[in-house]
Every structure is written in structure tokens, then in C-alpha cells.
Amino acid sequence: KKDTLIAPSVLAADFANLQRDIEMVNHSQADWFHIDIMDGVFVPNISFGMPVLDAINKHAKKTIDVHLMIVDPDRYISTFKKLGADVLTVHYEACTHLHRTLQAIKAEGMKAGVALNPHTSVSVLEDIIQDIDLVCIMSVNPGFGGQSFIEKTYDKVFKLKEMITRCKSNTLIEIDGGVTNKNAKQLVDAGADVLVAGSYVFGADNPTEIIADLKIITK
Numbered sequence: 001k002k003d004t005l006i007a008p009s010v011l012a013a014d015f016a017n018l019q020r021d022i023e024m025v026n027h028s029q030a031d032w033f034h035i036d037i038m039d040g041v042f043v044p045n046i047s048f049g050m051p052v053l054d055a056i057n058k059h060a061k062k063t064i065d066v067h068l069m070i071v072d073p074d075r076y077i078s079t080f081k082k083l084g085a086d087v088l089t090v091h092y093e094a095c096t097h098l099h100r101t102l103q104a105i106k107a108e109g110m111k112a113g114v115a116l117n118p119h120t121s122v123s124v125l126e127d128i129i130q131d132i133d134l135v136c137i138m139s140v141n142p143g144f145g146g147q148s149f150i151e152k153t154y155d156k157v158f159k160l161k162e163m164i165t166r167c168k169s170n171t172l173i174e175i176d177g178g179v180t181n182k183n184a185k186q187l188v189d190a191g192a193d194v195l196v197a198g199s200y201v202f203g204a205d206n207p208t209e210i211i212a213d214l215k216i217i218t219k
């Protein structure tokens, strides 16, 4: 069985000590940096933008997984490539021509991800699953860290995993929101490949240990 990837969400880092927190992730067992970009339109919050991602990219030594919670993401695909994104995830709900958007992301040499809000059924991806490198199932409503996990997520993971297997696709399943040691194992058993964790990691006294624990729990 392959390793579950752990992706600490930088949204929950201490922005006044960003370099310290990035180095913590670099030296931990974490696999990816999860970067939440919010525009105040698609979601009711604004996180941080290009100059901050540029600073993160200068220090980050692991895969940069960018989660765009913005309207009209097509406008910024090449910008995020230049800022170091390895995986670029757009919201299903923000894309009128999702197929075209995914092709544009891949043409820039990035992995293409699609995020689904809690109300969006995984079944909407049936006809495009083979073109998607990663599906991010939102297990909270996007916009804020520190919210509680929506239990319905397990069913969505099962259903998506079944679709991916049936379509013989290599798509990874990522879970984003409210991930802790209480739900990590069950999510992986349901089919999750990547777990994002923000406040659970950065809110801990020993984040490195929390990351190591998540790796063990999901083995």
C-alpha cells in the first residue's frame, strides 16, 4: 500500500514567523505544502496572495500544492506556475469550462486538481475523472481554517474511489478541512491519498510530532 501524503496547510502558520514554520515543515515527515489562496469573492475571506507565495517558495523544499478558492482561476494559471506551484487545484464551482482549465494547467507543466465544495456530488466528475490528477474533497466549507469535519465526507471518498478504480484513473484523493488523528485513518481506509491539516498541525505544541503521528496512524 502506498504512503499517505501529509500536507500541512500554511494558512494556519504564524505569518510573523513564516520562515520558521516553513523550515519546520521542511524538516518534518510532511510531504507537501498546502497553500490556500482566497479572493474574498469565491469565499468570504481573503488569505494571502502572490508576494507571500513567492516568499514561501524561496524556502519551501517540498511539493507546493496550491488550492485556489478564487473566481475565474484561468487568469492566474501561468502566474502560479512562476510562483512555484507543482499542483494547481481549482474549484469545480468556479469553472465554466473545467476541461479547458485542466488542459491549461497541465500545459504549464503542473498537476491539475479539482476541489469540490461539501454540497457538490463527486458524480459531477464522472466524465472528466481521467483528466484530473487530484480531486480535493472539501470536508468543511472553504474559507476558513479550524472548522469541524463534515462526516458525510467518508461516503464521498468511497464513491470517488470507486469511480477512479472503475475508470482505471490515477487520480489522487485529497481531503481538506478538519483533519485530525480522529478521522485520518478512516479517511485513508475509505480511499484518501493526501490529507491536508492546518490548525491541527500548527496549533499543536509540537507540530513535527503531530505530523509524524499522522504518518504512523495512516500507515
Ligand code: DX5
Binding pocket: 009, 011, 012, 034, 036, 067, 140, 141, 142, 143, 144, 145, 146, 147, 176, 177, 178, 179, 196, 197, 198, 199, 200
Ligand atoms: C479551508 C482551506 C483549508 C484549511 C484547512 O478553506 O482550504 O486548507 O486551511 O484548515 P484546517 O485543517 O484547520 O481545517
Ligand code: ZN
Binding pocket: 009, 034, 035, 036, 067, 176, 196
Ligand atoms: Zn485548502
